[in-house]
Amino acid sequence: MTSRADIDVRPIDESEFADWSRAMNIGFLREPTTSEEYLEARRAQFTPGRTVGAFDDGRCVATFRSFAQELTVVGGAVVPADAVTNVTVSPTHRRRGLLTRMMAQDLAAAKERGDVVATLIAAEYPIYGRYGFGPATWATEWTIDVPRAGLDPRWAGPEDGGRIDLVDAEDVRKLGPELHERLRRSQPGAVSRDELWWQLTTGAVRFLPGFHEPFFAVYRSADGEVAGMAAYTTDDRWGDAKQPLNTAKVKWLTGVTPAAERALWRYLCSIDWVVAVRTGYRAPDDLLPHFLPDPRAAAVTTQADFLWVRVLDVVRALEARTYGTAGSLVLEVADASGLTGGRYRLEASADGAGTCAPTAGHPDLSLDVADLATLWLGDESAVRLAALGRVREERAGAARQADALLRTSRRPWCPDIF
Template sequence: MSPDPRTVSAAEFPDWLRAVGTGFLRPPAPVPEEEVEVRLAQVDLGRTQGVFEDGRCVATFRSFAQELTVVGGARIPADAVTAVTVTPTHRRRGLLSRMMAVDLAAAKERGDVVSSLIAAEYPIYGRYGFGPASWTTEWEIDVPRAGLDPRARVPDEADGGRIDLVDGADVRKLGPELHSRLAARQHGVVSRDERWWRRATGLEVPAFETWKEPFHAVYRAPDGSVDGLLTYRADGHWGDGKQPLNKATVAGLTGATPAAERALWTYLCSIDWITTVRTGFRAPDDLLPHFLPDPRAARVVTHADFLWLRLLDVPRALESRTYTAVGSLVLEVRDAAGLAGGRFLLEVSPSGASCVPTTRAADLTLDVADLACLYLGDESALRLAALGRLDEHRAAASATADAVFRAPRRAWCPDVF
């Protein structure tokens, strides 16, 4: 029997970091002392778990406080899970299950509404009640094919705004407010702390990463407000005959308005020598392809699940988001862990929602993981019914759920954590 998980002490933290690196296939070298000190200051050891055998860490798990934007713009407290590893020598011993149980129970006790994570592997987390609540898409743009006028001013004169190149210090100053504006209108967005901005601008780079200074550009609206931020890197590749074949790779693009998004994408596709643009992870319904005269110039290279959620408080979760439809459903929610299951009467309208326990007969029965798929409006209840993942006890109940949970736009989480 393997030892039980427990919280990690400051003295054990360097070995915990080593085990994290092993799990993510990084070179098995000791973590430099200066990096240990920096990273130790950034974690809550009370939420950092490890399994130790013979004085060596063989499994890791950490969580931290996060806010998640739900449909309608409300932000709910989330338990963000990260740094989950089990050393290859200790797989299939239930270590992750025990660490997850400890963390989810603590999150429930704290009052977190959901738990969140980015799943490195698809099959793992469904058994703990997580479901993919958002998806992501990445495009590669063939710039010459896009059809943009290379002689045109960017932004165009009718726009009235302008684009400025800035540095990391400007990004740390301007970025947080811009991200808050995005979070107010885009469900699926998660909060960013000061450390996120420091790392994104090169002030805190782990030893296992090689830092290459990016370009930063902001879009200023006609009134001078910063409505967009773009971070990108460019290579120096040239082909035969002295032909430029340079690629720009986007590290992040945030637009508070469609005008800002259009201007920044157009700017990026108008830089001399750039013939290919890799967009980074975007929402599946991103406006980008349709900013181009020829949308086919944007080729999908990645489409995959991204943000996974696990509901911990069904009434609070369902009452926190908004709904465009009017409807009533009795949901029987199965939860093998006993954290969020029960039968709930959900009544919604554009003016608000109520979700309370009930003894009425269920209209639908579904697993808590499938409710997570529906929660941000990114999945169809009719699709889940067709897949046999929910049971319909009242005629057309799946159609009602589909209308109730759907959102006007798709969920998008810009961040890996």
């Protein structure tokens, strides 16, 4: 067995991309060998210096990639983020510290660049907490039993003067980016999408097997403004008595108004032959079930953690967001990696603005940097974390005060897997 010290962890160059891609496919249990067309399409994601591999005797055995991202925080501001993805370790090289080495290199580089946080979508829960990441948003998927929903089967369109049109991929690439920008500027937890995202979702670039062109529906309000859009596929199932049993699967649905969301969900439930709608990952407090006359027709299929965040700069992270009330709180933040630990005083004013600075004052709460990330976007309760032993009150009532400052009336949500 090769010693840990003899395994080379470093950014790859473009000539090593095929070997790196093979290792990534192995880690994700995909067919290892891929076509030149696949590799050429996948190279669109190659960023020099941020595509990292671990090499044992010249062969890539672990992969890691990061890219620039913007993350929306409470109040609508955005912060620069280091988005982590394509993380794998080949089964022959587990438990040798390769992920730890790759992560340490990447987070140190992100800190040096000035990124406020790092982000990722965790395939497995136990892995990333040891690197200071905490779950900052959750996601829920529903399956709608259409016949039970109680909607009028004669329904043919929005009742607010708007309209829904089916459009093609080119229209989505034209209309979608501006619509997403409107959504993400008002949705804590949402992240930026680059041009490649839109090419991938519409099939202009394809490097994953099994792509099926979706249907694309656009909602326009009564004044003609594009306020919503959805991408969905359908299967082709029929019962023995020749009755349709088709399911529509939503790949993504964006609505910048409740009216747009209502119209799109009702449209999806009105499609002939469709008896079930799988919603894709939505915010846990999504309005969807209550758009239906019978909310029980929307049954929870999945409920799980989603976006994980690693705070790299406590001061900038806490100053970027807004707060629900005026108050002052001193946080003792532990960070085993040494990137951003210390004691900080947060001061929030009545107008929601916050300032933060290192302090020598007595702490009100002590917590790990991963738990700070869990609280930061407003989804978790400091009182709950204190009950779990993950936050320690150094002053009686501090956890309740933290909830008043940090928690939000609507839950944060990240619409994207990356």
